[in-house]
Amino acid sequence: MQLAKRLEGIGEYYFSQKLREIDELNKQGKDVINLGIGSPDRPPHADVIKTLQDESAKPNVHAYQSYKGSTVLRKAMAEWYKKWYGVELNPGTEVLPLIGSKEGILHICMTYFEKGLAVLVPNPGYPTYSSAVRLAGAEPAYYDLLEENNYEPDFDQLQQLADHSSLPVKGLFVNYPHMPTGQLPTMELFQKLVVFAKKNDILLIHDNPYSFILNDKPMSLLAVDHAKDHVIELNSLSKSHNMAGWRIGMLSGTKEKIDQVLRFKSNMDSGMFLPVQLAAAKALSLPAEWYQEVNAVYTRRREKVFHLLAALHCTYSKKQAGLFVWAKIDERFKDCYDCSDSILHNCNVFVTPGGIFGSAGEKYIRVSLCATEEKIDEAIKRIDK
Ligand SMILES: Cc1ncc(COP(=O)(O)O)c(C=O)c1O
Numbered sequence: 001m002q003l004a005k006r007l008e009g010i011g012e013y014y015f016s017q018k019l020r021e022i023d024e025l026n027k028q029g030k031d032v033i034n035l036g037i038g039s040p041d042r043p044p045h046a047d048v049i050k051t052l053q054d055e056s057a058k059p060n061v062h063a064y065q066s067y068k069g070s071t072v073l074r075k076a077m078a079e080w081y082k083k084w085y086g087v088e089l090n091p092g093t094e095v096l097p098l099i100g101s102k103e104g105i106l107h108i109c110m111t112y113f114e115k116g117l118a119v120l121v122p123n124p125g126y127p128t129y130s131s132a133v134r135l136a137g138a139e140p141a142y143y144d145l146l147e148e149n150n151y152e153p154d155f156d157q158l159q160q161l162a163d164h165s166s167l168p169v170k171g172l173f174v175n176y177p178h179m180p181t182g183q184l185p186t187m188e189l190f191q192k193l194v195v196f197a198k199k200n201d202i203l204l205i206h207d208n209p210y211s212f213i214l215n216d217k218p219m220s221l222l223a224v225d226h227a228k229d230h231v232i233e234l235n236s237l238s239k240s241h242n243m244a245g246w247r248i249g250m251l252s253g254t255k256e257k258i259d260q261v262l263r264f265k266s267n268m269d270s271g272m273f274l275p276v277q278l279a280a281a282k283a284l285s286l287p288a289e290w291y292q293e294v295n296a297v298y299t300r301r302r303e304k305v306f307h308l309l310a311a312l313h314c315t316y317s318k319k320q321a322g323l324f325v326w327a328k329i330d331e332r333f334k335d336c337y338d339c340s341d342s343i344l345h346n347c348n349v350f351v352t353p354g355g356i357f358g359s360a361g362e363k364y365i366r367v368s369l370c371a372t373e374e375k376i377d378e379a380i381k382r383i384d385k
Pocket residue numbers: 038099100101102103126175179207209235236237238244248249
């Protein structure tokens with residue numbers, strides 16, 4: 001079968017390929033320790049699971065659900081934004097539940113971008129931004145996030161790209177706390193981004209799934225005054241509530257933007273299973289202790305990962321948020337792929353090569369905190385050997 005042109009230049013997702021390679025090694029008895037993927041290994045809160053169990057036992061919850069999500073979940077999402085980010089959202093019109101925030105990235109691109117347009121995308125950054133921009137027919141225009149700039153965009157470069165790209169620039173993806181570098185945002189940065197988006201009349205898309213992980217001051221870009229005119233924000237329960245496999249995300253913005261995205265999304269899928277939505281609402285109402293417990297575990301694991309990185313002679317900042325530690329590799333490795341492959345084949349430990357997030361990541365690796373302390377200890381032992 002001939003493939004559609006839109007798939008040209010879009011390969012299989014890196015991890016989907018790599019996990020096959022790791023499976024092969026495991027079949028040969030290697031017992032690879034996977035410190036690659038950011039999929040929380042711990043369960044959601046017991047009350048969340050109980051809500052799913054109780055609700056799914058009821059006879060009247062199995063029908064199709066509203067495309068806009070249940071009223072209970074939208075209300076819980078708006079209250080969560082108010083409580084933690086200080087952002088007012090109208091639950092009826094300004095928030096949209098998603099089947100994971102990853103799908104929201106594509107929905108936004110399909111709604112606003114098309115052939116003949118460019119979208120600013122971070123390098124390094126989450127690879128899905130570029131793929132979704134390309135699937136929509138538009139072109140990614142990369143802006144650099146460099147260690148010496150605290151992984152903040154250089155606004156001169158952004159302006160240069162907006163003014164001189166061969167195609168009109170219509171969107172800008174940003175993501176703070178940033179994956180893969182772990183960089184936290186500042187309110188000044190958010191304000192500058194909103195000013196830039198207004199000045200250039202572009203859509204600013206903030207992807208915000210990591211704000212609760214190893215960070216006690218969660219921030220939303222929507223908290224900037226008058227941001228809603230140009231900003232649409234994605235959020236997710238995958239990392240903050242240990243619910244990655246449940247597929248629950250959200251989109252927040254003005255009624256106009258939510259309705260526009262819904263015009264595309266309602267043609268692609270239907271509302272989530274109601275008990276999942278009610279369990280998600282329960283998760284969003286959890287008190288501060290939930291986040292403290294989650295972060296106590298990641299803090300202990302991160303200390304161990306610092307030791308692992310020291311064993312590899314990597315350098316890194318200790319002030320990173322999110323589910324990973326981003327570290328510069330030792331000069332004896334040619335690049336991140338050489339480093340990652342060497343650790344995989346010599347020590348049976350997998351860490352992600354930073355280059356998969358863009359050319360600016362080629363001298364870095366990313367180590368996940370989604371493994372037990374015992375596993376990280378075992379990985380250190382293998383590397384030391
Ligand atoms: C930066 C970033 N955005 C979005 C996602 C997708 O999260 P979700 O599980 O909500 O689809 C991830 C997942 O790894 C991510 O790292």
